[in-house]
Amino acid sequence: MTVAEDSRVRLAPGVMLRHDRNRGAWMLMAPERVLTLDDTALAVLRACTGPDAPTIGGAIDALAAEYDAPRGEIATDVLELLADLRLKGYLAP
Template identity: 35%
Template structure:
């Protein structure tokens, strides 16, 4: 489980990409791809490899005027699923 002080980042070879043909954001990795919804894109766009998970959720909470606890819960689930599939890594 991702902790508030953890720093999520996209590992080498994984990147966000806007697919013009499908008019949608994608998360690309070698021989794998995930189509992102607007929420997934917002979460991944906030990840820069330097901000902690807590700082990211606070930024998203302010940007979208949503409760920080709800953003934290939803983001943690999304990021943990990506981590399990090796689309994301975490520095502690």
């Protein structure tokens, strides 16, 4: 599934972003599935989802500025991560 910079994404129905205090980790929880997130994936999801989230391109701009990283590298990583999460059913358009 293609994810473009001018699109927006949200968590798929039934998917929740939760912090597991016992494991000290953030997770995407879906029916009968759990995905543990690393710090990078968490930052991307926080930048790209939510009621006031910008387009993916806007989130990429913000992440590149926040981490003082080349936008092209950030864009490649963000688009790849979001496409993978969408393909696995954690994100919806």
